[in-house]
Amino acid sequence: MVTTRKKVVIIGGGITGLAAAFRLKYLSVGKSLDISIVEAAPRLGGVIETVFSEDCLLECGPDSMLSTKPAGVRLMKELGMENQIIETCAENRRAFIAAHDCLLPMPEGFRLIAPESVAALAASPCLSVVGKLRAVCEPFVPRHAAMSNGELPDDFDESLSSFVRRRLGEETLERLAQPLFSGIYTADPENLSMRATMPQFLEYEAEFGSVVKGLREKGKAATGRQNGKAESVRYSMFVAPERGMGSLVNALEKGLKGVSIHVGKSVATLSFHSSDNQWRIESADGSVWQSDAIVMCLPAKAAAKLLSDAAPEAAQHLCQISYASSAVINFIVERENVLHPLDGFGFVVPALLKRNLLAGSFSSVKFRGRAPSHLVILRAFVGGALFPQMMELSDSEMCQRAFADLSFYLSIRSPARGRPFKEALVSRWYDSMPQYAVGHRKLVKNIEHEVSKLTGAFICGSAYEGVGIPDCIANAESTARSVFDSLFPI
Ligand SMILES: Cc1cc2nc3c(=O)[nH]c(=O)nc-3n(C[C@H](O)[C@H](O)[C@H](O)COP(=O)(O)OP(=O)(O)OC[C@H]3O[C@@H](n4cnc5c(N)ncnc54)[C@H](O)[C@@H]3O)c2cc1C
Numbered sequence: 001m002v003t004t005r006k007k008v009v010i011i012g013g014g015i016t017g018l019a020a021a022f023r024l025k026y027l028s029v030g031k032s033l034d035i036s037i038v039e040a041a042p043r044l045g046g047v048i049e050t051v052f053s054e055d056c057l058l059e060c061g062p063d064s065m066l067s068t069k070p071a072g073v074r075l076m077k078e079l080g081m082e083n084q085i086i087e088t089c090a091e092n093r094r095a096f097i098a099a100h101d102c103l104l105p106m107p108e109g110f111r112l113i114a115p116e117s118v119a120a121l122a123a124s125p126c127l128s129v130v131g132k133l134r135a136v137c138e139p140f141v142p143r144h145a146a147m148s149n150g151e152l153p154d155d156f157d158e159s160l161s162s163f164v165r166r167r168l169g170e171e172t173l174e175r176l177a178q179p180l181f182s183g184i185y186t187a188d189p190e191n192l193s194m195r196a197t198m199p200q201f202l203e204y205e206a207e208f209g210s211v212v213k214g215l216r217e218k219g220k221a222a223t224g225r226q227n228g229k230a231e232s233v234r235y236s237m238f239v240a241p242e243r244g245m246g247s248l249v250n251a252l253e254k255g256l257k258g259v260s261i262h263v264g265k266s267v268a269t270l271s272f273h274s275s276d277n278q279w280r281i282e283s284a285d286g287s288v289w290q291s292d293a294i295v296m297c298l299p300a301k302a303a304a305k306l307l308s309d310a311a312p313e314a315a316q317h318l319c320q321i322s323y324a325s326s327a328v329i330n331f332i333v334e335r336e337n338v339l340h341p342l343d344g345f346g347f348v349v350p351a352l353l354k355r356n357l358l359a360g361s362f363s364s365v366k367f368r369g370r371a372p373s374h375l376v377i378l379r380a381f382v383g384g385a386l387f388p389q390m391m392e393l394s395d396s397e398m399c400q401r402a403f404a405d406l407s408f409y410l411s412i413r414s415p416a417r418g419r420p421f422k423e424a425l426v427s428r429w430y431d432s433m434p435q436y437a438v439g440h441r442k443l444v445k446n447i448e449h450e451v452s453k454l455t456g457a458f459i460c461g462s463a464y465e466g467v468g469i470p471d472c473i474a475n476a477e478s479t480a481r482s483v484f485d486s487l488f489p490i
Contacts, residue, residue: 005032006487007291009281011267011306013039014046016461017297018252019075019473021259023480026078031488035259036289038281040266044253047432048469050246051330053423056364056371057244058330059379060427062469063363064088064238064245069470071477073239079251084242088345089368093235096347097126097179098355103340103347103409106176113164113177113201114138114211121172131171138168139210152206157195157438163202164189167211179348183359185467186324186384186433196440235345240367245469262287270294270306277455293456293483297476299323299431300447300463310457314450320443321463323431325391326358326383329402332423335376339411342376347409351386356401358384360409375422378406385435391428399424434463458483 008024010017021037028035043049047061065072076085096103107124109116118136121127127135142148144166146156160181164173178189185192194202204214241247253261265283272279281289296303304318346361361379364371371377380402382390390398403421406412414420437443444464451459460479462472 005034006293007034007036007289008293008295008483008487009279009289009291010035010037010295010297011281012046012297012302012461013037013041013044013261013263014297014461014472015048015249015252015469016046016472016476017295018044018249018256019476020295020297020460020480020483022075022079022252022255023477024483025256025259027480027484028488033487035256036291037256037259037261038265038267038283038289039261039263042264044261044263045246045249047429048245048249049427050244051425053425054332054371054375056330056332056375056377057369058332058377058425059244059363060328060330060425061429062245063361063366063379064240065469066237067239068237069466069468069474071474072470075473076241076248076251079248079255081241081248081251084247085239086242086367088235088238088366092343092345092365094344096344097176098347098349098353098357098409099126100353105344106180110176110180111215112180113160113198114168114172114215116212116215118212126175127171131169131175134169135172138212141167141210143205143209147202147206150206150209152202155442156202157193157441159438160187160189160192160194160197163194167205174352175350178352179350179359182351182384182386183348183381185435186326186358186381186386187435188385191385191435191437193436193438193440195438196436196444235366242369267306270310272310272455272457274455279456291456293458293487295458295460295479295483297461299461300434301431303459303461303463307451307457311450311454314447314454317443317447317450318463320437321440322435322437324383324385324433324435325388325428325430326381326433327391327398327426327428329380329382329399329427330363330423330425331378331380331399331403331406331421332371333376333378333412333421335374337413337415337420338376338378339413340409342410346379349405355405356382356387356390357405358382358387360406378410380406384433391430395426398426434467436467456486 049060051058095106108120115121164177204211208214268284269282278290279294300318300321304315307315342362345366348359349357358381363377363379460475465475
């Protein structure tokens with residue numbers, strides 16, 4: 001009996017595409033399946049990139065992942081990287097928040113948008129007396145009318161701003177929740193969906209009538225603590241490969257022996273031929289692939305473009321997911337020139353201060369062994385949905401403005417001659433951060449529904465079920481399972 005070999009083409013070689021290929025390869029052991037990855041850029045990894053310079057490890061994109069979402073750590077273990085998983089440095093596990101003229105410690109136990117304890121918030125200098133009084137009333141603020149029966153309706157959604165304003169007041173939104181959330185989603189809080197990003201806070205409100213009560217009850221078991229104190233950010237839950245996020249990409253590439261990898265090939269058209277149930281995939285330079293299945297691991301905009309003929313309705317929905325651009329600048333600085341003790345992992349900057357930075361991170365403090373002791377790596381984040389104009393600056397102007405803010409908050413001395421930093425590496429990530437707007441979950445359901453009407457077409461990536469690396473890996477793995485089941489039905 002002759003068995004025909006099946007073919008699948010994965011479009012996009014970021015972490016989602018690589019994880020999908022790896023899982024598919026693993027699932028199809030003993031089956032006749034050819035797997036190809038087609039990636040537009042000259043390298044794999046998408047927004048993940050690690051660079052070495054001046055004996056420093058520089059992360060150009062993500063620098064860590066949450067270990068509480070198991071898919072990332074599990075994949076690293078499968079790749080034989082178990083001994084390379086490191087936690088953030090056990091000391092100084094705290095973050096700061098920028099005020100007009102200094103950095104203030106984040107209130108103890110403040111969980112992204114709400115405090116675990118109103119007493120800790122009341123003791124913090126981050127809010128005015130009026131702001132604190134409003135925030136401590138949170139347990140007495142009635143539930144949203146839609147949750148009055150103690151249940152969260154399936155179709156309920158609202159923006160981050162609306163939620164925090166309602167529960168904790170404008171000041172908590174502007175001075176704490178907005179900058180903390182911006183650090184993750186580089187988003188405009190007026191549009192960001194609570195349901196798609198932080199559904200647990202809505203659930204706390206529905207179940208307990210208060211997010212503070214909900215955090216206390218539900219968060220007890222999972223609370224990160226240092227010296228008996230609740231950490232402001234649960235840094236104990238962030239891990240990274242010792243040699244940087246790029247080593248995860250390298251390990252995946254090594255683990256993909258037998259998979260055909262084509263880099264520098266931007267897919268330009270996709271068409272389905274019902275005569276032989278085959279997809280035809282053509283790149284801008286004229287290379288052509290044929291396959292039984294395609295997996296689009298792309299930014300939503302790129303997927304929309306490719307599906308505009310085969311699935312115009314899916315393309316229309318995909319276009320509704322907007323993106324923000326941002327840049328990361330790694331500065332290598334002489335430690336002795338930084339007068340701030342760097343006794344934390346970094347700081348976030350409220351948009352209301354109208355500075356150049358979204359956030360600054362003390363990379364070589366957060367993870368040990370990333371820089372020689374006489375140097376320090378400071379990462380600056382700029383741009384995002386609220387400050388898109390920063391992306392129009394030249395590299396040198398962007399560096400100059402970002403470093404001015406770092407110098408201001410960290411009291412960095414300028415040498416009498418020459419640059420105040422040894423090196424600056426600018427990494428620009430255009431249209432790389434999907435914005436989960438209010439109604440995102442419904443939009444994703446519509447996209448999935450339209451794509452499911454196509455034979456052998458699958459879609460996954462950061463645009464749909466979560467932007468974090470473990471979310472992308474989990475989404476890739478479940479999609480790989482669906483691809484396998486469709487190609488090899490029992
Ligand atoms: C600056 C930054 C910092 C971040 N920090 C963290 C962090 O610390 N921790 C964390 O968990 N998450 C972080 N994230 C989020 C996380 O890194 C991303 O959500 C995730 O890596 C996205 O992976 P992906 O494969 O879905 O998409 P991408 O990495 O965007 O990959 C998509 C790939 O598709 C390719 N492509 C596009 N069009 C085509 C085409 N037509 N043909 C072929 N290929 C194409 C692109 O070149 C790209 O390689 C960060 C994101 C950014 C931007």
